[in-house]
Amino acid sequence: MTEYKTKAFVPAPGLRNGHLMTIAPIFRLRAQLPASDCRRLTIEVAPGNYVTGYLHEAGPGKLPGESALMVIVHGLESSAQASYVQGLCKKALSAGFSVFRMNMRNCEGTLSLSHTLYNAGLSDDLVAVVKQLRNDYGYKTVFACGFSLGGNMVLKAAGELGRVNSRLLDGVVAVSPPIELDVSVSAIESGVNRLYEFNFLLGLKRKIRAKEKLFPGKFDMQRLASIKTLREFDNYFTAVDAGYDGAASYYHGASAMRCLSDIQCPALIIAAKDDPLVPFEASFKTISRSSGTAHPVKLLAPEHGGHVSFIAYEDMHLGDLKHVLSREQAGELLPELAAKQLSAGVANGAGDWKNGADPYWAEWQALAFCLKCCAVAASK
DSSP, X not given: OEEOOOSOOOBOTTOOSHHHHHHGGGGSXXXXXXXXXXXXXXXXXXXXXXXXXXXXXXXXXXXXXXXXXXXXXXXXXOOTTOHXXXXXXXXXXXXXXXXXXXXXXXXXXXXXXXXXXXXXXXXXXXXXXXXXXXXXXXXXEEEEEEETHHHHHHHHHHHHXXXXXXXXXXXXXXXXXXXXXXXXXXXXXXXXGHHXXXXXXXXXXXXXXXXXXXXXXXXXXXXXXHOOSHHXXXXXXXXXXXXXXXXXXXXXXXXXXXXXXXXXXXXXXXXXXXXXXXXXXXXXXXXXXXXXXXXXXXXXXXXXXTTTTOEEEEEEOHHHHXXXXXXXXXXXXXXXXXXXXHHHHHHHOOTTSTTTOEEEHHHHHHHHHHHHHHHHHHHO
């Protein structure tokens, strides 16, 4: 893994603390995507198990010569309606991508569509979604971008596809991914992080109670009442449901760390050094020091950013990416194809987003990376 160079991240005033940065988006309302602008799809990912999502098809300003799709995957106890998912979706649409906002199993009111729980290792679900969207809509280029738990999923999928030399994914981006699950769960169990753990457990227990009504007798409800930690929940519910013999084997087997070296497509990991839920030193430092420079996985690691948040001091817009991309090309001019799209995107704007500008730096970097991959492919 090598370091990825781009425009430096400068955190918004008062947000140099990882915890404050992480929770700040709760207090910053963002405009929602109009429900009429997308198509809700239900996709079978395994026999009898389905996921849902929202397909936004690119308009007249789509990437010329390309049929490019970005699949966006949310984090733990979230959904395709998450503000960061919608934020990246808007950016990608304005740059010419079609977008599919994917729900993991059971999320956003889909408990009846799957007899299992969701877990960090369900990379096959993403693969099934990408295959169907490619087949049904003819997308030639597909990127997957995941946040937090979704980031682990997209990296794991890319690694497993790399083992069989599949080109199903043309690039992946993972923002704040817990690539070593045991490390992240240990962090959540300590100190003030127990507040995050408490919030996660509320949602997870609520799902089990609701699933029990749909599938009576499937879960140990007596055990549920005594669960006090995320590790206990995973040990007795998530791991067993996923076919593991306990939390330890689940964390080991479902972590993307096991297959990072197998990734063959371009990949970017965005991880803040002050992330309270994904400890940087334990999660990323070893691999960033030991991996060869030729490996396709790049690491973008600013000092600040918290978990998923990355609220910058200044707004960015599509016009900023032209400069970022040309610098990343090591002196090469940005191919005309992508440059035209950036200019068109700025002209078209993005509804009530002040011509598409906002301060969510990691979302802009994810878009820039995918655009760069498209530009490189178009220049060959």
